[in-house]
Amino acid sequence: MIHAIKDLDLNNSRIAYGFMDNALDFKLENRDARKELSGYIPAGFNKKDMYIYEVKQVHGNNIIVLNKDFRIKDEDDYYGLNLAEADGAFTQKTGIMLCIRTADCVPVLFYDRIKRVIGAVHCGWKGAYTGIIANAGNILTDYFQSNLDDVIIIIGPSICKNCYEVKEDFLNKFIAKNPLNQKFFKRNADKNNLFFDLKGFLKNELSINGFNKENIHDLNKCNFEDKNFYSYRRNKTDKRQVSFIII
Numbered sequence: 001m002i003h004a005i006k007d008l009d010l011n012n013s014r015i016a017y018g019f020m021d022n023a024l025d026f027k028l029e030n031r032d033a034r035k036e037l038s039g040y041i042p043a044g045f046n047k048k049d050m051y052i053y054e055v056k057q058v059h060g061n062n063i064i065v066l067n068k069d070f071r072i073k074d075e076d077d078y079y080g081l082n083l084a085e086a087d088g089a090f091t092q093k094t095g096i097m098l099c100i101r102t103a104d105c106v107p108v109l110f111y112d113r114i115k116r117v118i119g120a121v122h123c124g125w126k127g128a129y130t131g132i133i134a135n136a137g138n139i140l141t142d143y144f145q146s147n148l149d150d151v152i153i154i155i156g157p158s159i160c161k162n163c164y165e166v167k168e169d170f171l172n173k174f175i176a177k178n179p180l181n182q183k184f185f186k187r188n189a190d191k192n193n194l195f196f197d198l199k200g201f202l203k204n205e206l207s208i209n210g211f212n213k214e215n216i217h218d219l220n221k222c223n224f225e226d227k228n229f230y231s232y233r234r235n236k237t238d239k240r241q242v243s244f245i246i247i
């Protein structure tokens with residue numbers, strides 16, 4: 001099923017977004033999966049000229065802008081192999097369904113309700129650590145002239161702070177970057193295991209990079225606990241759920 005699908009009428013545009021669970025193992029090169037996914041777009045969107053857009057997620061901090069001139073020239077080539085290496089995309093262009101695939105990492109969707117910009121970003125710990133949220137903020141302010149107060153952020157199904165177990169060197173890496181990062185780690189009392197609050201870290205990143213806390217909406221679903229979602233950490237699956245946003 002699809003979670004939290006929203007169909008919003010904003011400033012003469014419509015924006016829809018949603019989070020699939022394991023009802024769909026989404027792969028861009030799989031035409032059936034694409035067809036199924038496009039079936040979740042609300043009525044009224046022009047599905048004929050719609051593109052499902054995905055980046056080749058590489059756990060980096062690079063985000064792509066699809067500008068007005070962006071065209072998908074060769075559908076087979078595009079859908080097959082030659083995806084841009086990045087971990088997110090932003091656009092104002094209509095008819096592009098931005099997709100992020102995850103199975104523990106955090107899908108973060110953005111929309112500017114005034115400038116009508118949408119974005120979808122894949123945030124694992126590496127992207128979070130290397131400033132992917134700051135990059136998202138910079139793209140919105142510098143490229144799209146967004147006022148970050150107008151930007152709504154939706155955090156999708158991802159691993160929660162009680163389930164994301166990490167090692168000491170992981171903690172040390174974050175502390176070395178900033179001692180205040182300690183607050184995103186906790187130990188359980190009996191076993192002394194260490195857990196990381198990736199979503200808490202990302203919310204803090206959003207906040208310190210100028211986004212408004214009031215605009216951050218967390219679906220509060222842990223894909224590790226909820227077996228309706230895929231989780232790599234739970235069973236090493238190679239399957240992924242998809243989060244999308246379209247204008």
Ligand SMILES: [Zn+2]
Nearest residue numbers: 160163222225
């Ligand atoms: Zn959890």
